[in-house]
Amino acid sequence: GAALLGIAAARFTRLARAGCVSPVTFYLNRYRAVVWLYLADELASFAAREPELLAGRTPLGMRTMLEAG
Incomplete structure (x- = not known):
């Protein structure tokens, strides 16, 4: 997924954990x-x-949600 989007694997993981995909x-x-x-x-x-x-940068709301788990 990350390669298809042209982003780092860590960023793709954060997007997936946030429910974006x-x-x-x-x-x-x-x-x-x-x-x-x-x-x-x-x-x-x-x-x-x-x-x-x-x-x-990851939006503040999404960052806060990811840090909270």
């Missing part, structure tokens, strides 16, 4: 790590709809 499904890989799958079309439409979230 929703996974379609998930599975456990052979190392027992959870792998989340996202639709490429949904990621592209999110990037077109919310370009300000892909660069610069």
Whole structure:
């Protein structure tokens, strides 16, 4: 997802945790790590709809929510 949007993996993780993008499904890989799958079309439409979230500082409200857990 991060590569498709052209952003860092950490930023993509924060966007996903904030609920900006929703996974379609998930599975456990052979190392027992959870792998989340996202639709490429949904990621592209999110990037077109919310370009300000892909660069610069994370908005204060979203930052506060992520820090609170």
